[in-house]
Amino acid sequence: MDIGGTKDFEFNIRDPKFLDEQALWEEAKRVYSKCKDCRMCVTYCPSFPALFDAVDRHDDDIEKLSKEELALPLELCFHCKQCYFKCPYTPPHEWRIDFPHLSLRYKVWKFKNKGAKLIDRLMVNTDLVGKLSVPFAGIVNKLNNTKPVRVILENFMGIDRRAKLPPINSQTLVDWYKENRKPVKGENGKIALFSTCLFNYNYLEKGIALLRVLEKNDLWVEIPEVQCCGIPFFDVGDIDTVIEKAKHNVKVLKSYVSAGYDIVVPVPTCALQIKYEYPLLLPEDPDAKLVSEKVFDVHEYLWKLKEKGRLNQDFR
Known part of the structure; x- marks a missing residue:
């Protein structure tokens, strides 16, 4: 993904053909016809091996793929977007290969027509x-x-018994900070920390460590009462719930942006969601774009401080 620039994503929920089944499969075939001849992304996630295996079974003939074979690569995509880094054909290339949003389009179509368990x-x-x-x-x-x-x-x-489950916090990060925040002058900047579900509900110690780093760097921190960024709902295609959460979060974060705060996000997935997906989900809301322009991954934000010679590196 071109993190620093603008990407013309292939995702328009207002397109009359967005939920048309025939148009969906035709776009899948178009994308697959390019991917099968490239295969640079084969090691990135399960989607691409599934696609290439299906194509190879049918002697390289995309038209022979069943609906199930067309759907499987899109089912397996979990929207990490790492393929953007490798794929040479993402927008603005004329082929406009945008696999994660094609997957999302399929899942939205599936949810609208078949629902979810x-x-x-x-x-x-x-x-x-x-x-x-x-x-x-x-x-x-x-x-x-x-x-x-x-x-x-x-x-x-369906949770594999061998999978390591995240722990549950004894209190939320939001509540902990209300009770334990340290006084700082805030001369290095003002931050609205998007706490994320992982830090708020699962990894309190990591959240505390992050807050201490920010305080050590004389950053004034507020933790807005936001909701989940919405990306888990991409997995089932519940786009309406994602839009509801986007609207809520944009409204909350807009007030901080207007007050001169930067929005810092400690989980890259959530940062990408707010920065790139919210303007797509809310194309008629100028505040979505305004908020997105003030979103920083925490590592990015700290690195910017270092480049300015303002990062406190006096750690034990």
């Missing part, structure tokens, strides 16, 4: 799961490490 919709609702789990963190963390519970989770929720 209740358990899948629950699993992507990180705000709900987090808020319900934090008050019972001790119990949940113990149960999540017992064999019987892991067997149940595998059989009923």
